[in-house]
Amino acid sequence: MADPFDAALDLLRRLPPSSTQKNLNGIISLRPELEEDLLSSVDVALTSRRCTKSGRDYLCCDYNRDGDSYRSPWSNEFEPPIEPEDAADLIPHGRVRRMEESLNAGFDVYRELYYEGGISSAYLWALDEGFAGVVLFKKTSSAGGSAGKGGWDSIHVLEVNESATKRSAHYKLTSTVILDLGMSSAAVDSLELAGNLTRQTQQDLPLSGLRDAEVEQGHMINIGRMVEDMETRMRNLLQEVYFGKAKDVVGDLRSIQPLSEAERDRAAHKEAISKMNRG
């Protein structure tokens, strides 16, 4: 019999992505012991909160959560406040917090350039030989009517292993984009395209400079570029899958052109080609 956790992940890959949250809750009700592992492995659309200290929005995920409280990347505080002992463990400081601030500032500019709106957040934590983190983006569009509505959520999980030499580091990136699109018009009562795609990459990238500030800047540059490259690749992939593949499958199910006509066209085409080759 298959492992229940693997079965849960397989099931969530087959059931409608627009009901992932509902189905996740359903699976947890069948197997409560899987709750923690599932919540940290399954990507669902991001929620946001407003940071009361800075007035800015930030995104919520498992990595900035403690119970019902979330840590704002702008103020670096949990809202609602948590126990000081827990805060001491969970709130980053020093080098990790400096890099986290610089990533949030950098991705704030990136977000404006590519998303022209939306919300971004980055959260980092220390590892034994490096650090790890998550970079999040969320954008919704509601042009409405026949132009449709949509939602984009990016979840980038990264792991950075630093070498003793500080000349380079090894970066691992696992990126998921959740994309929901829908429209309704007189001609097409309803069209819904919803889903998520995940890609992974890893690279060794150089770091220049030996002083801490230079190394930290180097990480920010490397991570920024990696995330930008990945998002660009995934955007193209999503376009191909959502609008290319889905459309192709419909074309495979039914042909607008009568099949006998298509067959005659193909035969005539073949005939013409072979005449050209002979002649």
Place this chain on the structure above:
Amino acid sequence: MTSKQATVASFVESAPPGELSNVVADIKALASSETQSLEPAFKKYNEEQYTTVKLPGGSETVLVSKYNSLGDTRYFDTASQTSFDVDHASQKASNPQQHPLDSRNADLIRSLQKSFSTATAEHFPASTIGVFPAESDSAIAILLVASKYSPQNFWNGRWRSTYLLDPLSKSLQGTIKVDVHYYEDGNVRMNTTKKVEIGSGASSADAVVREIAKAENKYQEELNRAFTALAEGSFKGLRRQLPVTRQRVEWEKISGYRLGQDVAGGRQR
């Protein structure tokens, strides 16, 4: 029904085309005790998805729907004039018996069966149709299901057409549903529904079938246009391919920007 039964039943109901057995295997691994209660969910799935079964002893495939249900797990086929049992869990037919077509519209049903069969072969590389008396023999149900499975390429799709013809008023109305699942390193699902009103006028079987083909062609063209509209509308509005500067971000210089407020003319959130 307990809530656990309702949960696994809803998993079956929303299984993508061609993947019911995978979904059932997952349910078995998560809650094997609940699989006993799935019989009604399988029946509902098969009737809604127009699951096709092979007639025992023959090569014909017949679809299963509420329109050709004889109650319980027995169904009939108009083309071969047979009735048969269906095991909903395994999707297998058995115990065939003669079942003559009994309807005041029998002639029209038979010609529709012939005409629709020919017409659909012109547009669907593979499909199964069914023409049955409906609404206590006051109407005729014209059904079609076309499925394509490509699990080695991680995609499956299904097209279902349902039409109801009123032989007296000649009015024809129906629904087209298309469901596509793509799951290579991800999970993408496309669902579309369209109500079709062909009004009245078509009197002969050939005319009815021509009207259906016209409506379906028009719908498929509109659907292709809708894909483009989404790509150029809401998709583009979510994330640009490149910033308005037409260049990638210069990450070395990014700390020179003022926290995104002044970039691209600033923006209200």
